[in-house]
Amino acid sequence: MSTATIDQKPAVPEEIKSFTVTLIVRRFNPEVDEEPHWQDFDVQLYPTDRVLDALHKIKWEQDGSLTFRRSCAHGICGSDAMRINGRNRLACKTLMKDLDVTKPIYVEAIKGLPLEKDLIVDMEPFFDSFKEVQPFLVAKSTPVDGKERQQSVAQRARFDDTTKCILCAACTSSCPVFWTDGQYFGPAAIVNAHRFIFDSRDENAAVRLDILNDKEGVWRCRTTFNCTDACPRGIQVTQAIAEVKQAIMRGKA
Amino acid sequence: MTSTIEAPRSPYTRSSKKSSVNWEKWGWIYMRVSGVVLIVLIFGHLFVNLMVGEGVNALNFAFVAGKLSSPFWMVWDVLMLWLALIHGGNGMRTLVNDYATSRISRGILKIAILVSVVALIVLGTLVVFTFDPCPAGAPADLVASFCKTL
Numbered sequence: 001m002s003t004a005t006i007d008q009k010p011a012v013p014e015e016i017k018s019f020t021v022t023l024i025v026r027r028f029n030p031e032v033d034e035e036p037h038w039q040d041f042d043v044q045l046y047p048t049d050r051v052l053d054a055l056h057k058i059k060w061e062q063d064g065s066l067t068f069r070r071s072c073a074h075g076i077c078g079s080d081a082m083r084i085n086g087r088n089r090l091a092c093k094t095l096m097k098d099l100d101v102t103k104p105i106y107v108e109a110i111k112g113l114p115l116e117k118d119l120i121v122d123m124e125p126f127f128d129s130f131k132e133v134q135p136f137l138v139a140k141s142t143p144v145d146g147k148e149r150q151q152s153v154a155q156r157a158r159f160d161d162t163t164k165c166i167l168c169a170a171c172t173s174s175c176p177v178f179w180t181d182g183q184y185f186g187p188a189a190i191v192n193a194h195r196f197i198f199d200s201r202d203e204n205a206a207v208r209l210d211i212l213n214d215k216e217g218v219w220r221c222r223t224t225f226n227c228t229d230a231c232p233r234g235i236q237v238t239q240a241i242a243e244v245k246q247a248i249m250r251g252k253a
Numbered sequence: 254m255t256s257t258i259e260a261p262r263s264p265y266t267r268s269s270k271k272s273s274v275n276w277e278k279w280g281w282i283y284m285r286v287s288g289v290v291l292i293v294l295i296f297g298h299l300f301v302n303l304m305v306g307e308g309v310n311a312l313n314f315a316f317v318a319g320k321l322s323s324p325f326w327m328v329w330d331v332l333m334l335w336l337a338l339i340h341g342g343n344g345m346r347t348l349v350n351d352y353a354t355s356r357i358s359r360g361i362l363k364i365a366i367l368v369s370v371v372a373l374i375v376l377g378t379l380v381v382f383t384f385d386p387c388p389a390g391a392p393a394d395l396v397a398s399f400c401k402t403l
């Protein structure tokens with residue numbers, strides 16, 4: 001029996017280098033500012049850091065007054081949608097290595113909703129549209145065995161994509177039609193209507209289709225695809241809107 | 254006798270008065286249907302005028318007069334006129350709805366669009382169906398030279 005010897009040194013993991021990134025943030029403090037203004041910050045970051053980490057570093061180490069929403073930090077609560085380099089993204093899902101860090105990174109609040117402070121907008125108009133499409137199961141009939149409303153795999157798959165929405169407003173606030181006057185229901189409300197219109201257990205599709213057949217409903221959509229590009233959940237938003245248009249023309253889901 | 258009142262099929266919607274015709278829906282359908290027909294009409298028109306035979310060199314007063322005396326091209330041109338103008342007018346109405354900020358500017362712009370579309374359709378239709386390159390009794394120096402040979 002020989003004694004085990006280490007003839008090779010354990011490989012030392014290569015040191016991951018950090019780098020300095022400039023973030024240019026659109027600031028607005030309603031108590032002192034007349035107009036929003038851009039402010040830059042230099043932050044030391046790793047490629048695996050996210051825009052949210054950069055904002056944290058600014059808030060914790062440089063300027064405690066920087067204001068933004070976040071909760072889960074893992075792309076599931078939908079609080080931190082913002083415009084990053086001109087595109088709507090979740091700050092917690094946007095990695096430094098996916099951005100060009102040789103240039104400054106521009107961060108601002110999402111557009112089309114009233115700006116409250118720094119990166120925070122008033123989400124109420126967005127949620128009002130969401131509420132209007134009745135985003136809940138409506139079923140008056142009694143289930144067959146008195147317990148469950150059963151659904152086949154295919155019936156469930158019909159609306160699977162639109163169940164994934166986290167109501168972050170990235171889609172609605174990327175839509176140029178929504179920007180014009182904010183009256184359009186917006187992609188998110190249509191996505192959440194789609195979720196129930198095509199649910200075999202739901203009985204209120206006709207009402208939701210009526211609501212979206214409105215002057216400010218699906219017909220205002222111009223198929224720009226901004227919403228599909230913005231959705232952090234990868235929902236085919238434009239396709240969902242097109243399916244609702246088709247359902248309205250057919251008169252049923 | 255008891256009677257139950259059905260829950261309203263549509264709860265509150267933004268436009269309080271619902272007209273029986275849904276103009277937004279039919280406008281949307283019209284843009285697509287007319288678009289498909291216009292592809293054939295416009296590209297057919299360009300092909301016949303610019304590429305067939307002598308191509309663009311054949312274009313002159315006589316060429317147009319010749320086309321406008323054929324019932325086939327009269328129908329073609331009138332269809333193209335009506336479809337494109339209503340399509341363009343409705344498209345401009347969409348843009349006005351997007352960008353006009355006050356009720357008044359919105360109304361003025363939409364009326365201006367309507368007036369110009371109607372005027373162009375009426376004048377265009379009149380030209381296509383009443384066009385006569387050689388009106389009887391017109392002085393020779395005011396009409397095309399080929400009228401003499403007729």
Ligand code: HEM
Pocket residue numbers: 221222223284285287288289291292295337338340341342343344345347348
């Ligand atoms: C080649 C044939 C054409 C096709 C296939 C076509 C197709 C379309 C479609 C599908 C739309 C609706 C876009 C949307 O709602 O998302 C549209 C909009 C529009 N079209 Fe056409 N079109 C054609 C020719 C024309 C012509 C000849 C005019 C001008 C007279 C015109 C002017 C407009 C305008 C002003 C809009 C509104 C733009 C907007 O909604 O942003 N189009 N077209």
Ligand code: SF4
Pocket residue numbers: 164165166167168169170171172187188191230231232233234235237
């Ligand atoms: S559809 Fe996508 S982008 Fe729109 S609110 Fe839902 S998760 Fe956000």
Ligand code: FES
Pocket residue numbers: 069070071072073074075076077078079080081090091092093
């Ligand atoms: S913080 Fe929850 S989604 Fe980004």
